[in-house]
Amino acid sequence: MHNIIYTKSAPKPIGPYSQGIKRNNIVMTSGQIAINKNNQIISDNIVEQARVILQNIKNIIQKSGLQINDIIKMTIFVTQLNEMNEINVIYNDFFQTHNARLPARTCVEVSNLPKNAKIEIDAIAIQH
Template sequence: MATMINTDKAPAAIGPYVQGMDLGNLVFTSGQIPLDPKTGEMPEDITEQTKQVLSNIKAILAAAGLSPKSIIKTTVFLVDLNDFNTVNTIYEQFFNDDDAPFPARSCIQVAALPRNAKIEIEVIAAR
């Protein structure tokens, strides 16, 4: 049975979905955009947006009792693939900070994201 994940340390859903679902052995997060959960604001530049998205993901995983070490797959959505190198640097630091192995990953360019975000990331984590 799936259990909804809900934490005030990540932005509330801005549509008809939940922050994440816990299936016991797997946790799926909804795509996270760079909204600050306290202010609802979004940083302007891709560096800060990427950091905020990863912080939101970390908070959702923590609410499920997991950490970035548990992530087995990520999907990264970018409005501009020219931001790939910047995102990659921050992404690498995120996983190195937690001494976690790098997960499998897809990265695709999209036409637009909610609230005009430059990046969105969703993850699958395992227990």
């Protein structure tokens, strides 16, 4: 059996899916785009989008009872692979700020994302 994760600290899904699912000791988040939970706006700035997404993932992971250090894998989808240097700075700072290990990661350039977002990230975490 699995539990659906929902937190008001992250934006509501824009389609028929859950923010995340927890089954036994594994949590998988749905792909998060940078929808600001307060005003539903997506910034045009890739750095701000990355910050918002990582904060939303943190809120979903913590709602499940896990922590940032429990994240073992992330997948990043970007519309402009040449923006990865800027994303990497925010990504690295996020994990260092939480004294967390860097998880395994995949990054893929895509032609389009929902709501014209520039980046989407999902996460897998395992409770130790």
